[in-house]
Amino acid sequence: MTNPGTLYQQIILRHSRESPHERRIAPPRVEGSGNNPRCGDVVQVAIRVEGGVISEAGFTGEGCALSRASASLLCEAIQGQSVAAALRLAAELRVLLSRSEPSTQGWESLGRLAALSAAADFPARHRCVTLAWSALEEAIRALPSGLDVDRQ
Amino acid sequence: MAEFTRDAPALDDILSVSKVRQDFPILQRKIGKSPLVYLDNGASTQKPRAVLDAVQRFYSEDYANIHRGVHTLSQRATQRYDAARETVAGYIRAPATEEVIFVRGATEAINLVASTYGREAVGSGDNILLTAMEHHANIVPWQLLAQEKGAEIRVLPVDDRGVLELDALDSLLDERTRVFAFTHVSNALGTVNPVEKLIAAAHRRGVPVLVDAAQSVQHLGIDVTALDCDFLVFSGHKCYGPTGIGVLYGKRERLSEMPPYQGGGDMIEHVRWEGTTFKDIPERFEAGTPNIAGAIGLAAAMRYLEELGRERIARYEANLVDYANETLSGVEGFRMVGTAPDKASIISFLLKEIHPHDVATFLDAEGIAVRTGHHCAEPLMRRLGITGTTRASLSFYNTREEIDLLAAALGKIVRFFG
Numbered sequence: 001m002t003n004p005g006t007l008y009q010q011i012i013l014r015h016s017r018e019s020p021h022e023r024r025i026a027p028p029r030v031e032g033s034g035n036n037p038r039c040g041d042v043v044q045v046a047i048r049v050e051g052g053v054i055s056e057a058g059f060t061g062e063g064c065a066l067s068r069a070s071a072s073l074l075c076e077a078i079q080g081q082s083v084a085a086a087l088r089l090a091a092e093l094r095v096l097l098s099r100s101e102p103s104t105q106g107w108e109s110l111g112r113l114a115a116l117s118a119a120a121d122f123p124a125r126h127r128c129v130t131l132a133w134s135a136l137e138e139a140i141r142a143l144p145s146g147l148d149v150d151r152q
Numbered sequence: 153m154a155e156f157t158r159d160a161p162a163l164d165d166i167l168s169v170s171k172v173r174q175d176f177p178i179l180q181r182k183i184g185k186s187p188l189v190y191l192d193n194g195a196s197t198q199k200p201r202a203v204l205d206a207v208q209r210f211y212s213e214d215y216a217n218i219h220r221g222v223h224t225l226s227q228r229a230t231q232r233y234d235a236a237r238e239t240v241a242g243y244i245r246a247p248a249t250e251e252v253i254f255v256r257g258a259t260e261a262i263n264l265v266a267s268t269y270g271r272e273a274v275g276s277g278d279n280i281l282l283t284a285m286e287h288h289a290n291i292v293p294w295q296l297l298a299q300e301k302g303a304e305i306r307v308l309p310v311d312d313r314g315v316l317e318l319d320a321l322d323s324l325l326d327e328r329t330r331v332f333a334f335t336h337v338s339n340a341l342g343t344v345n346p347v348e349k350l351i352a353a354a355h356r357r358g359v360p361v362l363v364d365a366a367q368s369v370q371h372l373g374i375d376v377t378a379l380d381c382d383f384l385v386f387s388g389h390k391c392y393g394p395t396g397i398g399v400l401y402g403k404r405e406r407l408s409e410m411p412p413y414q415g416g417g418d419m420i421e422h423v424r425w426e427g428t429t430f431k432d433i434p435e436r437f438e439a440g441t442p443n444i445a446g447a448i449g450l451a452a453a454m455r456y457l458e459e460l461g462r463e464r465i466a467r468y469e470a471n472l473v474d475y476a477n478e479t480l481s482g483v484e485g486f487r488m489v490g491t492a493p494d495k496a497s498i499i500s501f502l503l504k505e506i507h508p509h510d511v512a513t514f515l516d517a518e519g520i521a522v523r524t525g526h527h528c529a530e531p532l533m534r535r536l537g538i539t540g541t542t543r544a545s546l547s548f549y550n551t552r553e554e555i556d557l558l559a560a561a562l563g564k565i566v567r568f569f570g
Contacts, residue, residue: 004517008510008568039509039525040539062539064507065569124516128509 007122008065011115016065021075023058032138034131039064041128043071045135047078049143054078054086059135064128066119071132073113083140089113090133097126163552167460167468173549175200175456186519189554194339194367194498194545195523196389199453203393206452207445217441219418233444236451237434243454244384245375246401253407253437254447257398258366259289261385262333264400264437265362266293268410269383273360274330276302281324281332281359283308283316284535287339288528290364294333308334310535314341314490321353329359336368340527340543341490342473342498344372351381360406366390370547371469371496373462382406388446393453397446400437407433414439465548469497472546476555483562489541497546500527503562506569508542514565515542520558 025046035042043061047054057079059071078086093113096106097120107114119129163169173179178198181188190198210232216225218233234249241249255261270293274280280294284307291305298305306324309317325332332354336347347363354361360382365374370391376384383406388397402410412419412430416439421429430436457465476499480486485504503511508524515522525540526533533540544558 004514005568007513013569040530040533041507041509064509066510122513125509125513 004122007118007125009115009118011112012065012069015069015072019059019068019072019075021058021072022060022068024060025056025058029056030139030142032135032140032142033061034134034138036063036067036127036131038127041067041131043067043131043135045071045074045132045139047136047139049083052082052084054081054083057136059132063131066116066125066128067131070116070129071135073116074132074136077111077113078136083143086136087140090137093133094130096120097129163468163471166471167464167548169468169549169551172460173551175202176549177201177204179549183519183521184517189518189520189550189557191544191546191550191554191558192521192523193370193547193550194390194527194543196395197370197392197547198549199394199449200392200456202456203449203452207394207449210445210448215445218444219435229444232448233442236447239451239454240399240447243374243458244369244399244401245377247377248404250432250434251401251404251407253400253402253434254442255385255398255400255437256396256443257387257389258364258385259293259387259398261383261398261400262290262362262364263293264413265331265383265385265402266297268413268437269360269406270294270297270331271300272409272411274298274301274303277304278328278330279304279306279326281306281308281329281334281354283334283345284310285314285316285338285341285343285345285529285532286333286335287364287366288530289366290333290335290362291531294331303330307531310343310532312536313492314338314343314532314536315492316343316345316350318346318349318353321350325354325357325359327357329354329357331362332359333362333364335364335366336374337365337371337496337498338490338529338532339367339498340529340532340541341492341500342367342495342545343490343492344368344494344496347379347381351379355380367498368496370457372466373457376401388450388453391450391453392456393450394443394446397443397450399450402433404433407437410437412439413437416440418442460548468548469546472548472550472552472555473497473499475552476544476546476558479552479555479559480562483559483566485566486562489536489538499544499546500541501544502538502541504566504569506565508540510569511542511562511565514568515558515561518557518561520561522558 031046033044041063048056057075107117214228218230362383365386384401389395419439489500512524
């Protein structure tokens with residue numbers, strides 16, 4: 001059993017406690033929510049997209065330290081990114097988490113999101129990490145079609 | 153519940169726990185480097201060797217399909233299955249063996265009653281009374297029925313301690329109430345409900361009662377004759393038996409009037425294209441090949457519990473819960489959720505502002521198994537204004553030392569999160 005101390009690094013604890021990204025975004029915005037029926041946790045992610053680029057992102061909701069930190073890191077990572085890049089990031093994160101033999105390899109390119117890599121060792125907690133990412137994907141699906149967005 | 157004091161008689165005087173633990177092979181294993189501290193008994197209990205052996209022996213020596221064969225093994229298997237029903241009937245003090253129907257678990261038992269008795273008895277404008285502390289299994293089947301029939305779901309409220317507000321009972325039960333279904337012991341909080349009072353109140357109005365005993369049969373023992381309930385349900389795997397087997401007890405006069413649940417083999421008398429006639433209870437409700445080995449395993453579990461003695465089990469567990477309450481209350485930031493005066497072996501709690509999932513991950517790293525979340529009782533959590541708790545649920549094979557390990561681990565978690 002991996003020591004959970006590796007899972008709860010300072011960066012995770014900091015983001016889960018006081019996140020600058022835990023806030024409501026003023027319209028225009030699109031929103032999505034992720035929920036975990038196992039624990040009742042819910043995370044909403046809202047983004048504003050301008051010219052195919054995510055200009056603002058914020059999250060609200062109730063969750064454990066991991067899901068909150070993941071939501072906060074997500075907001076930090078996608079601000080200024082294209083919608084397509086944000087979707088790629090979400091897909092990449094899922095792949096890295098679900099590798100049969102967890103390692104830190106592949107996470108380097110994700111910047112501070114690499115703090116979530118230790119969660120790969122805790123399969124029961126994968127959903128906590130991906131909660132906000134599901135919410136992001138839902139928000140992107142809710143974008144009005146025809147908007148100047150590179151949907152890929 | 154027994155009063156706990158530091159100089160209460162040693163637990164070993166009630167029950168020799170070190171000997172009991174030898175009966176459960178899984179309790180000898182380690183999780184990582186730590187010995188397993190299994191405190192998730194409310195979700196499912198571990199199995200004594202008596203159960204494992206009974207299932208193994210049945211498959212090795214007597215196995216065949218039941219009720220249909222003339223050959224030796226089929227007859228032996230049939231005898232064993234019938235004997236299992238007798239053992240279970242005896243354990244819950246059912247007046248007649250055929251009042252015990254084998255099902256997959258408490259969930260299926262409730263669905264069976266809702267879709268047979270319920271479908272006939274409940275009509276538009278009728279109501280079904282539940283309580284605010286039900287498990288989803290005792291909510292959703294009734295909701296589905298109410299939607300289908302245009303009936304109303306009524307809810308007996310709980311107070312902040314997690315105690316049913318009995319004063320509301322008289323106004324909620326009326327001439328249109330078709331069933332009152334409630335849990336004996338709350339799976340999320342451990343509250344022991346005044347089941348006799350609830351049944352008497354319902355019967356005064358002529359309302360049939362279904363008791364969800366999934367969290368009580370393994371702790372308190374059950375006497376359906378004394379309770380006089382119309383239906384009672386429980387799951388085998390929560391009372392030391394195998395998974396996939398459970399029990400619906402129903403009074404003969406209720407069961408006899410109910411239409412079949414599922415159609416198939418074993419439940420019919422004659423099948424003609426013009427129509428089919430059905431067997432009497434219990435077979436009428438057991439279509440298809442049942443979980444024969446499961447029933448035999450469950451019977452072995454009931455015999456094991458009878459041997460330990462239900463009174464001794466209740467006394468040991470009450471004593472252990474009192475010890476746990478006192479010990480855990482000493483942990484900084486520990487807040488009990490559910491403070492009913494009468495509680496069974498469940499301790500639901502919050503630890504400061506730390507999310508239960510985070511607590512459980514740390515506990516797991518020390519080999520301590522607990523459950524977190526809403527415990528399939530979302531409406532109750534909402535009523536209490538929380539999304540979930542961490543739940544330690546105890547068994548007679550747990551020890552004071554294990555409670556101490558839990559308390560120490562919780563203390564470490566509080567210090568880690570600061």
